Amino acid sequence: MKLRVTKIIVLAIALGFPGSELLAQSTYQTPPQSIADLANAPTTPSVRFSKTGDWMLLMEGADNPSIEVLSQPELKIAGMRINPATSGPSRGRGIENIIIKHTQTGEENQISGLPMNPHMGGFSLSNDEKYLAFTQTDADGISLWMIDMATYSAKKLTDKIVNDVYGNSVLWTSENKLLVRAVNPDRGSVPGKPSAPSGPIIQETTGDAAPSRTYQDLLENPYDESLFAYFMDSQLMEVDLQGNQKAIGASGMIKSMDLSPDGKYILVSLIRKPFSYLVPASRFPYDVEIWSSDGNKVKTLAEIPLDENRPTGFDATVTGPRYIRWRADKPATLYWVEAQDGGDARIEMEEREIIYTWAAPFAGEKQKLATSSYRFAGIDWSDDTFAIMSERWSKTRKDLRSIINPSDPSQPKQVIIERSFDDxxxxxxxxxxxxxxxxxxxxxxxxxxxxxxxxxxxxxxxxxxxxxxxxxxxxxxxxxxxxxxxxxxxxxxxxxxxxxxxxxxxxxxxxxxxxxxxxxxxxxxxxxxxxENPYESIKGIQKQLVTYKRNDGLNLSAVIYTPEGFEPGKDAPLPVLMWAYPREYKSKAVAAQVRGSQYAFTRVSYGSPLFWVTRGFAIMDRTEMPIVGEGDKEPNDYFIDQLVANAEAAIDEIVDLGIGDRDRIAVGGHSYGAFMTANLLSHTDLFAAGIARSGAYNRTLTPFGFQYEQRTYWEAPEVYFNMSPFSFAHQVKTPILLIHGQADNNSGTFPIQSERYYNALKGHGATTRLVFLPNESHGYAAKESINHMLWEMDSWLEKYVKEKNKLEKAQ
Structure with a gap:
């Protein structure tokens, strides 16, 4: 049953009655017209070119969905979000129309025969570019369609058989047939939920360390396990251009599939038990098998175990084969990498990884191709004498690229690029x-x-x-x-x-x-x-890239937007919204580099701060907030001091330019930017207000690392305490608005982060407001949610920043 009026819960401090709390139930609100016009601007088509560039696909996307659409049934299991009615993802914006445009003549051809209520995705061109395959998602399933590029007409190839819950689901063969991962036609009905549990839920460890990041939407009980197995159950099907179907191989929980370049083999990964309640499906055990094109198993390449015991650190990895791919330059040759250090980055080794190859018919032994001193990061192939191998090392930000000779692995690799990937x-x-x-x-x-x-x-x-x-x-x-x-x-x-x-x-x-x-x-x-420019209302705003220095001499930069016609030094200084996202660096020289372009188009996404240039604010966007720890020093050991220094320098710059009013500056950010905002309000009185969206505020709830922090809570407890705004909630005297998606699926930013932080702030008498957006994830999607978020932010900025002097006099 659909509700005519969808409601949200807003927790708010009753302004004017310090210390008191009001539980308010409210309908969705809309922001002022100048903001709404930007938020509801039409989307620009996405573009895809043919191989020769003679023509292009113009794909017109759907607008933001309504909250009713976002509120449809959703299954959250094993780190996935599934629409149980479609056997596909529960979220996403489809394509609504397709046009073919010829580049030389400008002629446009509308595709005929498209679905009645188009929600298209998964576009894939045949190798000869004569046909374009796509999927169509309806309320009760996903079907396969095809466009004939000669006649510009679409037709439906299958009923709603596509299983799109995990990984790729459609591949073209060299014979212009389609390999489709379909719902297993024999999987039966969805398992029913037991009326009562059969027993307790038990997890046990036998002493092996199993550190794990704070994943969301994990399996929780045997019923979840049965649902996961049911929705993963798939059957590969070969579909020709007339829609005829043929089963390929055995059914199973197919994780991925990939055809060899010559089309004679299929690389298939199949998830198997035991499942895990600690990690998502991507780390469940699985078998990697090589099938012939007709579905007969040729070999089992690897049996990958459950990945629960991976060492800590961003350079840690799994043991055994990983990154299993087909060589792009050979008809049917596989390559993969195997760590020699047990996946533990703390072990010092010269040959940390070995890359192997194995050629069809897969009867002999694997061959050693190359070794890597850092973590293998892929190969760009050319031919049998030339390829570029990439390596990376997160701890030192190393990017290493080398030439290898695939025909003669005894030849040493030739390093051609060695740099910091931050540089x-x-x-x-x-x-x-x-x-x-x-x-x-x-x-x-x-x-x-x-x-x-x-x-x-x-x-x-x-x-x-x-x-x-x-x-x-x-x-x-x-x-x-x-x-x-x-x-x-x-x-x-x-x-x-x-x-x-x-x-x-x-x-x-x-x-x-x-x-x-x-x-x-x-x-x-x-x-x-x-x-066309969808943002004509802000076409006249002024934009400038500014550079300035931190108190230790480090160069910083930001992009400043001011309303049309504003003249610094002549007009009165403006209220300011500063928007930022901190980043960690291992080099001061790299941290000081200018990022972005002052000539880039002023695009306004739903999360942008640019809306408020229409409300008389100066916007300081992409305000650099570098945190630097060189050599053996870790950046986060200096997080608060450098964060404050960054903010002070930014404020001084916009004030000295005659643009900003020092007493009317707000700071805000999303995710790690929200974490930054809360920290700045905890340790300074630089700002008039703060806006923190979908953040994490208590780092003890992410004890095995966060962002670029590789140490665990037990290795650096003082860092976790000092970086947690929750620890300093009693010091916040600046009004702070908290907004969070109630269905946040991002690792570390559980909604409880905002709930607990709000309670801490409330308990110490802070001026704060907590807004949960129902059914929204880490990024917000529904039109009603986005409009309400903008209304909340606008109301906060109007009251506590723009009208700050009036508010202080009234109090």
Whole structure:
């Protein structure tokens, strides 16, 4: 039964009666019109280009769903959120329309025959690009559809058979057939919930350490186990273009599937028991099997055990094979990595990991391909003599890339890139890929030259570029670069020498659009799309990237927005909303780098602070809050001191510019930004108000690490205590608004974090308000929820920031 008026619970301090509490029940509210217009602006279509760039798909997305849609039945098990009626994910915005646009002529072709109530997803082009497959989600299931790209017409291929609860569900074969992970037709009815438990729920450990992060939505009892097994139960089906279906292999709890490049083998992962109540499905035990294309098992490659006992630390991993993939440059050769240190990053080893390969028909032994001194992070393939292997090490922020010769593993790897992955100014980027004869992505290169695209970090902000990187002398040659006053980056390279490519170009008030560029022919770039600016009401606002120094000399930056026509020094200083998200660094030089671009389009997402430039506020966005710990020092040992220094420097900058009123500055953030906000209000009186959305405030509730903190609570109890705003709730004298999704699924930000923090603040007489948004996750989705969140924030900012002087006089 649908409710006509959906209600939320708002816990609020009754303003004007210090110390008293009011439990208020309220309907959803809407923000002022200037904010609502931005929040409800139309979405821009997403774009996908053909291999040659001759045409593109324009996919028009749905608006935010209503709270009624978000309130449909949802099953939260094993770290997943399932819609039990569809055997698919419970959340997500589908595509509502598809148009084919030809890049040279601009001709547009509307796809006919689309579903009546389109909620499309899972788009996949056949290797010859003659057909486009997609899934359609209805209220009672997911069906498979196909578009004929020659006639621009869609048709339904199957009934609602698709099982989309976990991983990929549709693959094209080389014969233009589809391999579909379908609901097992023999799985029967959904298990019924027992009227009474059969006994207690017991977990036991026998002494092996099993540290685990605070995962959400885990299995809790035998009934949850039966539901998980039921919804994972799948059958691979081969579907042709006429909709004929054939079962492939045995049914099971299929975790993933992948066809070999030549289409002769299927790599299948099947989850098996025992399940776990401590970790999500991604860490349940599973078997990795190699099947023939008709479903006969050829080999069991690996039997991966339950992953509950992984060592602590971000560089820790599992034992046994992991990262099992097909080589992109071979018909049917697998590769994978195995840790030699037991997965424990604290063990010092030169050959920490070994990468193996195994070729069809999988009768011989695995072959050693290469070794890694850090954690293996993947391989970009080219051919049998050239590939780029990547390694990473989180503790030192190491990014290491090397050339390997797959045909001769005895040859030592040649290191070509060694840098901090935080270092934007010295980031050569990542290789440009092209498709080979198997339809797989391989390196675009000419001999020793590899084509690269880089974000182009610089003291002036990001200036993306296209380059060649010489893998012999490690030098790059920039072929093309974004130029001010635009922010432009390469979206797709179209030919072998990278002379023709498609870019995505934007400026502060020009919506991102695609352009065809030829860097050799003397012809002007051709604009391929003409998406309109959905935010015309703020087109005239002013934007500037500012840099300034912290008290220890560290360079900081932020992007400042001011209302149209505002003149610093002439007009009265404005109230300010400062929005930020702290980040940890191992180098002061890297932490001081400028991030982002002042020329990027001013896009307003639901979580953006930019709404309030329409309400007379100056916005200090992407305010850098670096926390630095060099060498053996850990950043979080200095978290509070550096956080406060960052905030002081930012406030001084916007005040000295003649923009901000020092007495009317609010600070806010989402997730770790909310955690930052609560800490700043605990340890300073710099701000007039704070807004904290979906944060974590008591670090003892995340005892095995959080964010970039790798130490456990028992290794660094003082860090966990001192970084917890909960520990200092008695010091908060600044009004703070807490907002949280009641169904938050993010690790560490359980809704109880806000509930307990609110109670602590209330108990010490703080001015605070707690708003829970029903059925919302870590990010908010329903239109009603977003509008109400904006109303709450606007009301808070109006009362405690903009009207601060009036409020103080009234009190």
């Amino acid at each position: 934007l100014y010295n980031d050569p980027g990542y290789p440009v890929m092209t498709e080979n004869e198997f339809g797989r992505n391989v390196l675009l290169r000419k001999g020793d030259l590899v084509y690269m695209t880089s974000p182009g970090g610089s003291p002036e902000g990001d200036m993306p570029y296209l380059s060649t990187f010489n893998t012999k002398n490690k030098k790059e040659e920039i072929l093309w670069r974004s130029q001010a006053p635009f922010y432009e980056r390469v979206a797709k390279v179209l030919n072998d020498d990278a002379t023709e490519f498609i870019t995505l170009k934007e400026s502060t008030d020009i919506q991102p659009n695609y352009w065809l560029v030829n860097r050799k022919k003397r012809i002007a770039p051709l604009q391929l799309t003409d998406f």
